Amino acid sequence: MTENRNLKALGMIVVYATIIGFTDNFVKVIADQAGLWQFHATRTVMAVALLWAVARPLGLRLGMVVPRMVVARSFIHGCAMVIYFGALGFLPVALVAAGLFTAPIFVLLIERLFYGAPISALGALAVALGFAGVVMVLGPEAFAGASLPALLPVIAGALYAMGNIATRRWCPQESAETLLAGFFIALGIAGAIGMVVLSLHPLIVPAGPEGFLLRGPVVPTGAFWFWTFVQAAGSLLGVGLMVRAYQIAEASRVSVMEYVILPASAAWTWVLWGEGLSPLAVAGMALIVAAGVLISVTKRA
Incomplete structure (x- = not known):
């Protein structure tokens, strides 16, 4: 029974990675x-709005069982x-991604520290393989010039790990759609606060993607509306x-298992933009896939 749940979870993560890998490739357009x-x-x-529209026809449950836990998560x-995303404004993408994918560790x-869960040898090996694969995919430049700001993606990785643990430990009775709505609302509140602050205190903003973090509200273009909608719909299903x-x-x-999002994103990058991968990156992807398979078929890590 446990093995079936693991395989189902792996299948869900593969679909999630395929969708997010596609939509995230167009963030640079946004x-x-x-x-x-x-x-x-x-x-x-x-x-x-999309979630609300499909909630009744699909019989989704958006009510919270334990509101404080949903809010905390x-x-x-x-x-x-x-x-x-904030770190992307002043750090290389490779460094930020490497920091976030410390989450499994x-x-x-x-x-182990807070719930007394054992760490098996195979579980530790899977994490080591996955992280080594991440480093190989991203390349040595991922850790070049490490400094105090470079710790921000690692902090994001730690928080991401806490949120993932909270999903199962704190919110076992909540529906997936309830947690999904909470996730988007939290980001929406942060976005609204950022827009208000930058409206009241506008900054000098570089043109193009370099101004992504510092740019306040602007008149949306057709491209922004379209790709943001694609992001919303894709993220809704994927997340x-x-x-x-x-x-x-x-x-x-x-x-x-989430490591699979890296090869998925890289594959979409090649398909959409024609950007290839080095042999080192391909070898890293093989390790990432091996880690996902290993962790899905072993006993509890």
Whole structure:
């Protein structure tokens, strides 16, 4: 029975990674048109509206069983994503991604320290393989020039791990759609606050994607509306599957399965933009896939 849940969770994560890998490739198009905060606020309005529209026909349950736990989880996950996207404003993408994908290590450590969960040798090996694969995919430049600001993506990784553990430990009775709505609302609130602050205190903003973090509200273009809607719809489905995966399987397993998003994103980058991969990156992807398979078929990590 446990094996079936693990395989189901793995399938959900693969679909999630395929969807998110596609939609995230167009964030650079959005960044050229508007700011991070306007993007988060607009995407939340679209995603919540879509979720509300399909809730009744699909029989979805949006009510909260334990509101304080849902709010706490949404706040933690929201902070992780705000820090992650914020760090993209002044750090290389490779460094930020490498920091966020320390999350599986934090999952194992947090569950061991606070919940007494054992760490098996195979579980530790899977995490090591997955992280080594991440480093190989991103390349040596991922850790070049490490400094205090470089710790921000690692902090995001720790918060992301806490939110993933909270999904199963704090919110086992909540529906996936309830947690999904909480996730988007938290990001939407952060986006609205950012828009207000930058409206009252506008900054000098570089043109193009370099101004993504600092740009206040602007008049949206057609490209912004279209790709933000694609992001909203894709994220709604993808993140919903990810949340459900964390509900049916152990967080330590699912967090390692999430490594599959890297090869998925890289594959879409090649298909959409024609950007190839080095042999080192391909070898890293093989390790990432091996880690996901290993963690899904072994006993509890």
